[in-house]
Amino acid sequence: MSAGSSRTGRSLLLLAPLLLFLIGFFVWPLFSMMSQAVSDPAVLRLLPRTAEVVVDWDRKSPPTMPMQTALMEDLRTVDDDQALGDMVRRLNSARSGFRTLMSKTTSALEDTANPPADLISIDKRWEKPEFWLAIADALSPLTDRNLLAAVDLGRNSAGEIEHLPAEQSVNRVILVRTFWIAALVTFTCACIGFPYAIIAASLTGWKRDLMLAAVLLPLWTSLLVRTAAWFILLQEQGLINDLLRWLGLIDAPLPLIFNRTGVIIAMTHVLLPFMVLPIYSVLITIPNNLMPAAASLGANPLRAFLRVLLPLSLRGVASGGLLVFISAIGYYITPALIGGPGDQMISSIIAFYATGSANWGMAGALGVVLLIATLHLYSVYARLSAEEQGRR
Amino acid sequence: MPMKLTKFAFASLAILFLVAPLIAILPLAFTSSVILTYPIPSWSLRWFEELFTADAWRRAIVNSLIIGSGTTLLATVLGVAASLGLRNRLIFFRGTMRTLFLLPMVVPAVVLGVGLQVLLAGFGLTNSYAGVIIAHTVVAVPFVVVSVTGALAGIDERVELAAQSLGASPTTVFRRVTLPLAMPGVLSGAVLAFATSLDEVVLTLFVAGPNQRTLARQMFSSLRENISPAIAAAAFLFIAMTLLIGLVVVLSRSFLAKRR
Numbered sequence: 001m002s003a004g005s006s007r008t009g010r011s012l013l014l015l016a017p018l019l020l021f022l023i024g025f026f027v028w029p030l031f032s033m034m035s036q037a038v039s040d041p042a043v044l045r046l047l048p049r050t051a052e053v054v055v056d057w058d059r060k061s062p063p064t065m066p067m068q069t070a071l072m073e074d075l076r077t078v079d080d081d082q083a084l085g086d087m088v089r090r091l092n093s094a095r096s097g098f099r100t101l102m103s104k105t106t107s108a109l110e111d112t113a114n115p116p117a118d119l120i121s122i123d124k125r126w127e128k129p130e131f132w133l134a135i136a137d138a139l140s141p142l143t144d145r146n147l148l149a150a151v152d153l154g155r156n157s158a159g160e161i162e163h164l165p166a167e168q169s170v171n172r173v174i175l176v177r178t179f180w181i182a183a184l185v186t187f188t189c190a191c192i193g194f195p196y197a198i199i200a201a202s203l204t205g206w207k208r209d210l211m212l213a214a215v216l217l218p219l220w221t222s223l224l225v226r227t228a229a230w231f232i233l234l235q236e237q238g239l240i241n242d243l244l245r246w247l248g249l250i251d252a253p254l255p256l257i258f259n260r261t262g263v264i265i266a267m268t269h270v271l272l273p274f275m276v277l278p279i280y281s282v283l284i285t286i287p288n289n290l291m292p293a294a295a296s297l298g299a300n301p302l303r304a305f306l307r308v309l310l311p312l313s314l315r316g317v318a319s320g321g322l323l324v325f326i327s328a329i330g331y332y333i334t335p336a337l338i339g340g341p342g343d344q345m346i347s348s349i350i351a352f353y354a355t356g357s358a359n360w361g362m363a364g365a366l367g368v369v370l371l372i373a374t375l376h377l378y379s380v381y382a383r384l385s386a387e388e389q390g391r392r
Numbered sequence: 393m394p395m396k397l398t399k400f401a402f403a404s405l406a407i408l409f410l411v412a413p414l415i416a417i418l419p420l421a422f423t424s425s426v427i428l429t430y431p432i433p434s435w436s437l438r439w440f441e442e443l444f445t446a447d448a449w450r451r452a453i454v455n456s457l458i459i460g461s462g463t464t465l466l467a468t469v470l471g472v473a474a475s476l477g478l479r480n481r482l483i484f485f486r487g488t489m490r491t492l493f494l495l496p497m498v499v500p501a502v503v504l505g506v507g508l509q510v511l512l513a514g515f516g517l518t519n520s521y522a523g524v525i526i527a528h529t530v531v532a533v534p535f536v537v538v539s540v541t542g543a544l545a546g547i548d549e550r551v552e553l554a555a556q557s558l559g560a561s562p563t564t565v566f567r568r569v570t571l572p573l574a575m576p577g578v579l580s581g582a583v584l585a586f587a588t589s590l591d592e593v594v595l596t597l598f599v600a601g602p603n604q605r606t607l608a609r610q611m612f613s614s615l616r617e618n619i620s621p622a623i624a625a626a627a628f629l630f631i632a633m634t635l636l637i638g639l640v641v642v643l644s645r646s647f648l649a650k651r652r
Contacts, residue, residue, distance in 0.1 A: 008483065032510050210407070222631075225630050229413035231615060367507070382491075
C-alpha cells in the first residue's frame with residue numbers, strides 16, 4: 001500500500017509542473033480573454049459617485065440634481081487622461097455625441113474661477129435622458145454587449161435584445177463566411193483526399209510509400225513556406241498563369257490571388273493531409289477481399305463501393321472532415337496572405353480588434369464564439385476517435 | 393483498363409498538387425532578379441547574402457534559434473515529466489489531464505494569442521524572450537506528450553520491474569532502463585517542439601515585440617509588405633533545416649537501435 005501511494009505521489013509530482021504551466025499559461029489566458037469579453041470597468045472605475053446615485057433614477061425623467069452634482073464631482077477628480085479617453089470612447093459607442101459633450105463639459109469644469117452650477121448650464125444635451133441612460137447602462141461592471149454584438153445583436157433602449165441595424169451587422173457575415181470557407185475547404189479536401197486514400201490503400205510497395213510520402217512531405221514543411229509557395233504560384237505573373245497562357249487556354253491572366261479561389265486552393269493544400277491520413281488509417285484495417293466478394297456476388301463496382309467500402313470508411317471520412325473543418329475555422333495566416341478583404345475569416349477580425357483597434361472586449365467576445373465552436377466540434381471528433389479505439 | 397488509367401492520372405495529379413508548390417519555390421531562392429517570378433534570368437546567391445547580412449533577416453534567424461531552443465528545452469522537460477506521470481493508472485482525472493495537455497493543439501491560435509497577450513501584459517512579459525518562449529511552449533508541449541506517451545506505452549513494464557527487483561532505485565530504473573527505451577520518442581518530441589516553435593507565427597504576432605521577430609514572423613510580414621526573393625531564400629533555409637533535423641533524428645534513432 002505504501003509503495004503504491006509513494007508511486008502515486010511521485011506521479012503527481014511529475015505531472016504537477018506541466019499541469020501548473022498549462023493552467024497558468026493556457027487555461028488562465030483563455031479565461032482572461034472570456035472575462036475581457038464580459039467585463040466593462042471603463043466607466044464604473046471613473047464614476048463611482050454617479051453609480052451610487054443613478055440607481056434611484058427612474059430612467060425616463062430628466063436627470064435629478066444629485067445625479068448632476070455626482071457626475072461633476074466624479075469628472076473633477078479624474079486625473080488619468082487615458083482612462084478618461086477609454087470611458088468617452090465606451091460612452092460614445094453607446095450614444096454618439098458623447099465625445100464633444102464630454103470634452104466641452106470637462107473643460108468647463110476646469111474653469112475654477114467661475115464654476116458651473118449644474119451640467120445643463122454647460123450643455124443643453126445633459127437634459128436629455130438618453131445620455132444619462134447610456135451612462136447608467138455603462139456603469140455595470142459586467143456586460144453582454146460584446147457577446148451580443150459578436151452575433152450582431154444588441155439591446156434597445158428598453159433593454160430588450162434585438163437585431164442590430166443592417167449597417168452594423170458585420171460579424172454575422174464574417175461568421176457565415178468563415179463556416180462557408182471552412183465547409184468548401186472540407187468538401188474539396190474530401191473530394192481529393194477520399195479517392196487518394198482509397199488508391200493509396202489499394203496499392204502496395206513503393207507506390208504506396210510514394211503516395212504517403214507525398215502527403216507527409218507538405219505536413220512536415222512549414223506552413224509559411226507552403227503559403228509563400230502558393231503566393232508565388234498564384235500571382236498574376238505566377239507559374240499557373242504562365243502555364244495556362246502557354247497552353248493557349250487563356251489570353252489574360254486569371255485572378256487567382258487575393259480572392260476566394262486562391263484561399264480555397266491554398267487551404268486545401270495545407271489541410272489535405274489531415275483528410276487523407278485518418279481515412280487511410282481506417283481503410284487499411286478493412287480486409288481487402290471484401291470488394292472482390294461483393295463483385296463475385298454480382299455487385300457492379302459502383303454498387304460495391306456504395307454498399308461496402310463507403311459505409312466502412314465513413315468513420316474515417318468523418319474524422320478527417322472534422323479535423324479539416326476545425327483547423328479551417330481558426331485559420332489566420334493563409335487568408336491573411338492569400339485572401340482579399342472579402343475573404344478574411346473570424347480569426348483575422350479577432351486579430352484586427354485586438355491589435356488594430358485595441359478593442360479587447362470585442363476581440364474576446366468573437367474569441368469566445370470561435371472557441372465554443374471549436375471545442376464543440378472537437379468533442380464530437382474525440383468521441384468518434386474514442387469509439388474507433390473501442391472497436392479495435 | 394480505363395479504370396486503372398483514371399486512377400493513375402488522379403494519383404499523379406494529386407501528388408503534383410501536393411508536392412509541386414514546395415519544389416517550385418526552391419529555385420527562386422537562387423534568382424538574381426529582384427522580383428519573385430519565373431523565368432529566372434540568371435543564378436546568384438545574392439538573396440542568401442541578404443538573408444545573412446540584412447539586419448532584419450539576420451536578427452530573425454538568431455531569434456528563431458534562441459526561441460526554438462528555449463521552447464524545445466522547456467517543452468521537452470515538462471512534457472517528458474508529465475508523460476511519465478500519466479503512466480500511473482491510479483492517478484485521478486488521468487483522462488482529463490491528458491485532454492488538457494493535448495488541447496492547445498486544438499484551440500485556435502488567435503484565441504490563445506489574445507488571451508496570452510492580455511495575461512503576459514499583466515506580468516510585464518510581452519516584448520520579452522521569456523514571453524515568446526512560454527507562448528511557444530504551450531503549443532509545442534502536446535507534440536512532446538503525444539510522442540513520449542506513445543514511446544512509453546511501447547515499453548514492457550516487466551523490464552522495469554526486473555530492474556527494480558534486482559535492487560535498482562527508482563531513479564536508476566528511470567535513468568538506465570526507462571529513459572533509454574523511450575529515447576526515440578523523446579527525440580521526436582523535441583524535434584516536433586522545435587519545428588512548432590520555428591513555424592509559429594500567430595502567437596508571435598501577439599506576444600513578441602520588434603526585438604523578438606522570428607524568421608517565420610519576418611517571412612509573414614515581408615509576404616505582406618515587401619515581397620522579395622529573400623522569402624524564397626528563407627523558405628529554402630526552412631526546408632533545409634527541416635531536412636537536417638529529420639536526418640539527425642533518423643541517424644540518432646538508428647544509432648540508438650544499434651547500441652541496444
